[in-house]
Amino acid sequence: MQTFPRWKIWLILAVLAVSLMGSLPNITTVPSWWPSALSKPMSLGLDLKGGIHLVLDVDVDKAVSHSVEEDIDTARQTLRKAKIRYRALNNDGMNLNITIKKATDLAAAEALLKETFLNYELSPAVENRFTLTLKDSVAQETKKFAVDQAIEVIRGRIDALGTTEPVIVKQGTHRILVQIPGYEDSAHAKQLIGRTAELQFKLVDEKGDLDKAMSGSIPAGDIIMYGPAKIVNGQSKRQPYLLKKHTELSGSEISDARVSIDSRFNEYAVTLKFNSKGSRRFDKLTAAHVGERFAIILEGIVNSAPVIRERISGGSAQISGSFSPAEAHDLAIILRAGALPAPVKVVEERSIGPSLGQDSIDQGMNSIIIGIVLVLLFMGIYYRMFGMVANVALLFNMVLILAIMSMIGGTLTLPGIAGIVLTIGMAVDANVLIFERIREELFIGKTPLAAIDGGYNKAFSTIIDANITTLIAAIVLFQFGSGPVKGFAITLSVGILASMFTAITVTRAIIAMSTERRSRIEKLSI
Amino acid sequence: MQLIRPDINIDFIGKRKLAMMISALMILISLGALTFQGLNFGIDFTGGTLVEVKFDKAVNIADVRAALSPKGYGNATIQEFGSPEEIMIRVQNKGNEESSTISTAILDVLNEKFTADSVEMRRVEFVGPQVGDELTKAGIMAVLIAMLAILVYVTFRFEFRFALGADAALLHDITIVMGIFALTGKEFTLPVIAALLTVIGYSLNDTIVVFDRIRENFAANRKRKTPADEIIVTNESVNQTLSRTLMTSFTTLLVVAALFILGGEVIHDFAFALIVGIMVGTYSSIYIASPVMLSLAGRFKSNEDELRAMEARP
Numbered sequence: 001m002q003t004f005p006r007w008k009i010w011l012i013l014a015v016l017a018v019s020l021m022g023s024l025p026n027i028t029t030v031p032s033w034w035p036s037a038l039s040k041p042m043s044l045g046l047d048l049k050g051g052i053h054l055v056l057d058v059d060v061d062k063a064v065s066h067s068v069e070e071d072i073d074t075a076r077q078t079l080r081k082a083k084i085r086y087r088a089l090n091n092d093g094m095n096l097n098i099t100i101k102k103a104t105d106l107a108a109a110e111a112l113l114k115e116t117f118l119n120y121e122l123s124p125a126v127e128n129r130f131t132l133t134l135k136d137s138v139a140q141e142t143k144k145f146a147v148d149q150a151i152e153v154i155r156g157r158i159d160a161l162g163t164t165e166p167v168i169v170k171q172g173t174h175r176i177l178v179q180i181p182g183y184e185d186s187a188h189a190k191q192l193i194g195r196t197a198e199l200q201f202k203l204v205d206e207k208g209d210l211d212k213a214m215s216g217s218i219p220a221g222d223i224i225m226y227g228p229a230k231i232v233n234g235q236s237k238r239q240p241y242l243l244k245k246h247t248e249l250s251g252s253e254i255s256d257a258r259v260s261i262d263s264r265f266n267e268y269a270v271t272l273k274f275n276s277k278g279s280r281r282f283d284k285l286t287a288a289h290v291g292e293r294f295a296i297i298l299e300g301i302v303n304s305a306p307v308i309r310e311r312i313s314g315g316s317a318q319i320s321g322s323f324s325p326a327e328a329h330d331l332a333i334i335l336r337a338g339a340l341p342a343p344v345k346v347v348e349e350r351s352i353g354p355s356l357g358q359d360s361i362d363q364g365m366n367s368i369i370i371g372i373v374l375v376l377l378f379m380g381i382y383y384r385m386f387g388m389v390a391n392v393a394l395l396f397n398m399v400l401i402l403a404i405m406s407m408i409g410g411t412l413t414l415p416g417i418a419g420i421v422l423t424i425g426m427a428v429d430a431n432v433l434i435f436e437r438i439r440e441e442l443f444i445g446k447t448p449l450a451a452i453d454g455g456y457n458k459a460f461s462t463i464i465d466a467n468i469t470t471l472i473a474a475i476v477l478f479q480f481g482s483g484p485v486k487g488f489a490i491t492l493s494v495g496i497l498a499s500m501f502t503a504i505t506v507t508r509a510i511i512a513m514s515t516e517r518r519s520r521i522e523k524l525s526i
Numbered sequence: 527m528q529l530i531r532p533d534i535n536i537d538f539i540g541k542r543k544l545a546m547m548i549s550a551l552m553i554l555i556s557l558g559a560l561t562f563q564g565l566n567f568g569i570d571f572t573g574g575t576l577v578e579v580k581f582d583k584a585v586n587i588a589d590v591r592a593a594l595s596p597k598g599y600g601n602a603t604i605q606e607f608g609s610p611e612e613i614m615i616r617v618q619n620k621g622n623e624e625s626s627t628i629s630t631a632i633l634d635v636l637n638e639k640f641t642a643d644s645v646e647m648r649r650v651e652f653v654g655p656q657v658g659d660e661l662t663k664a665g666i667m668a669v670l671i672a673m674l675a676i677l678v679y680v681t682f683r684f685e686f687r688f689a690l691g692a693d694a695a696l697l698h699d700i701t702i703v704m705g706i707f708a709l710t711g712k713e714f715t716l717p718v719i720a721a722l723l724t725v726i727g728y729s730l731n732d733t734i735v736v737f738d739r740i741r742e743n744f745a746a747n748r749k750r751k752t753p754a755d756e757i758i759v760t761n762e763s764v765n766q767t768l769s770r771t772l773m774t775s776f777t778t779l780l781v782v783a784a785l786f787i788l789g790g791e792v793i794h795d796f797a798f799a800l801i802v803g804i805m806v807g808t809y810s811s812i813y814i815a816s817p818v819m820l821s822l823a824g825r826f827k828s829n830e831d832e833l834r835a836m837e838a839r840p
Contacts, residue, residue, distance in 0.1 A: 047792075057654075057656075184647060186629065186630070186650050187627075187629075187633065187634075190627065190630065194626075345654075346626035346654070347656060347657050348653055348654060349626060349651060349652035349653075350651050350652075351649065351651075352649050353647045353648045355580065355646060356648040356649055356792075359790060360790055360792060360793075363788055363789050363793075364789060364790075366784075367784045367785045367788045367789045370784040370788060371780065371781035371784040374781065374784065375780060375781060378776070378777060378780065379777075381527055382527050382528075382529075382773070383527075384527075414792060414793060415720060415793075415796070417789075418785060418793055418796060418797070421781050421782070421785050421789075422724065422781065422782065422785075424781045425774075425777045425778030425779070425780060425781035425782065426774070426778055428774075429731070429774040429777070429778075432770050432777070433735065433774075436767075436770040439528065440532045443532040443533065458742075461738065462735050462739075465683060465734045465735075466730075466731040466732075466734045466735050466738075467731070469676055469679060469727060469730040469731055469734055470730070470731050471727075472675045472676060472679060472727070473672050473676075473723045473726050473727030474723075474724075476668050476671050476672040476675060477672075477723045479668075479671075480665070480667055480668035481664075481668070481716075481719075481720060485716055485717065485720045488717075488720050488724075489720075
């Protein structure tokens with residue numbers, strides 16, 4: 001056997017040194033001069049650490065129809081200003097429908113609408129009725145913006161929980177992944193995240209007849225909304241209100257929200273502070289409508305409708321109700337963080353309590369340790385000296401996997417641990433292939449050194465073929481798997497790649513070094 | 527130590543008719559179980575809610591059901607999970623109800639009935655109906671694409687009939703593993719799909735090692751003056767690789783058994799699928815892949831140039 005190339009030995013030593021350094025942060029705290037760019041301790045997945053894992057679906061279509069709805073106001077004002085009278089003004093989905101009263105106004109209306117609604121396609125009038133359709137590119141932009149904004153809002157709400165390192169990222173086009181490590185109150189988290197927190201201030205139509213409206217004839221520009229359900233005489237009842245459709249002020253004009261005590265009833269309440277624009281509008285609104293009522297509408301339900309006794313210039317308002325301290329606290333959080341631009345729905349949840357995570361870590365580590373010990377014993381007994389060499393390679397392999405996972409910033413999950421356990425069993429496969437081949441070569445009468453050479457050379461292409469097919473399965477798994485299953489695919493792939501290096505190159509080097517000094521070898525310990 | 531001598535010669539291929547019959551029977555039983563019993567799909571695919579709780583002492587499943595019944599969850603699947611203190615509750619999605627709050631309702635009821643201090647939330651999983659559909663599609667796609675990719679790779683490295691032999695063995699393995707899941711009523715979840723794909727990779731690994739030797743021996747055989755029959759050469763190859771096939775399966779089974787016994791309830795079914803898959807995969811790489819490959823001899827007659835090109839490959 002010719003001498004084993006020196007550079008390969010240096011390469012192996014270099015890999016060993018780097019992987020020992022790379023895996024060290026997982027085992028002990030490293031000194032401050034340690035190159036932190038090299039590797040960080042492997043982070044644990046939520047299934048090991050415990051915490052909340054939610055996938056939210058943003059109702060982006062709602063965001064689009066919402067923005068179309070808002071444009072009705074613009075249409076109304078524009079037409080009024082131009083003194084063009086309209087018969088009907090409504091929206092459905094991505095369309096704004098405008099019916100003009102007089103045919104003589106059609107040309108002027110068309111020019112005006114074209115000029116005002118640049119984001120819409122205007123189709124020619126049919127029986128005095130124009131249809132404006134929101135441009136597709138604008139709709140897409142609105143959807144994207146809604147998701148991005150929802151992420152910001154949800155981040156604000158979760159930050160208020162005071163947990164460390166929550167993850168809030170976009171997943172696909174209209175989903176959001178939320179992970180809150182170390183937090184276990186899944187009900188509270190879902191409640192806090194799921195609320196739209198849409199806040200509106202509308203005037204009560206004091207001249208309108210509520211009873212008539214309830215029986216069907218709602219005055220133009222008005223809307224009926226309800227208060228919270230109350231149990232009266234064993235029956236659930238909701239107070240109806242006849243309100244002006246137009247929203248005078250909304251939650252976006254709030255700069256702060258704090259829990260306070262309502263001095264009249266000694267109850268918990270939330271005090272809102274408007275920003276400067278909101279303060280000005282609130283000031284004008286209250287000045288113009290003294291003696292009337294304005295309704296505070298939270299998430300589509302009329303919270304209260306106090307009478308405006310005098311002009312309010314301070315720029316603050318109070319939301320009261322029979323809140324518990326926790327409810328008031330949550331309400332303040334979501335109002336501060338702002339309203340969601342569109343409703344969100346939890347479509348997937350995988351939350352793990354802290355004790356299960358710790359159990360999984362313990363059980364996973366036990367499996368790894370017992371698995372390694374069993375394989376080490378078996379290899380040592382079955383292949384003797386050569387088995388011991390394979391064992392050194394196996395341990396090297398473990399360090400290498402740990403180092404690679406730390407360097408690529410991988411996350412360890414429970415299926416990931418399973419992947420490592422499986423790798424232990426399969427990593428020795430390359431050595432089994434080589435050793436069996438060496439035994440065969442010896443059997444047909446080759447000298448020990450020739451048998452080693454033959455064994456390694458002939459087993460090589462088999463090892464490559466066999467491992468590539470396993471890699472194919474692992475890559476497909478990574479591509480199609482979700483969440484924790486991906487962790488399994490990653491550790492399995494890393495393990496396979498690492499094992500090709502350790503089981504072939506490292507064992508070969510050890511065997512070559514121990515045989516090259518000797519001119520003749522009578523018998524192999526295999 | 528050497529349990530299998532290098533000159534071992536068992537007539538595997540000669541028994542291929544018997545093996546085929548055994549396999550056909552197992553596949554038939556599996557298909558029957560899959561059709562009539564069906565898989566016990568987990569919430570990953572059906573959608574639904576799973577709540578795992580740990581009580582401070584052993585608890586009666588009937589008591590848990592009695593607590594849940596008034597809230598309309600009386601028909602939930604309630605079972606012990608690993609120990610008598612741990613209970614797993616599964617509920618299907620309902621039509622209109624905001625399903626993500628079911629877990630909250632269940633935990634509230636349990637906290638109320640058994641006092642909050644004695645109940646601990648271990649795990650809450652919820653899969654909405656849409657996500658369930660997506661995961662099902664992704665799972666089926668993953669298995670199909672893995673099989674296709676392998677077909678392409680093996681055709682490229684070997685010959686088309688080898689690829690078909692390999693894929694036949696894989697289908698055989700997957701069908702039987704799934705059949706056993708249907709028969710035992712074990713929950714079929716996303717991790718089990720991961721296990722299936724691993725079995726595909728593993729079984730193929732085994733098959734490839736045998737094929738590699740067959741290719742090597744076929745090449746040597748053609749150079750002989752009086753080439754032996756393909757069947758004999760194939761049987762020799764299976765025997766030559768036998769000790770490796772069994773040794774590797776043994777070491778892998780060792781570690782997977784460690785996972786099965788020590789890995790905890792969450793990973794239990796995953797490890798179970800691997801154990802079954804590795805055993806079936808080892809069997810199929812000996813008895814299924816090569817015989818199928820042999821039975822296709824001449825169907826896809828490659829011309830001399832192609833044969834030479836194949837031999838030239840490393």
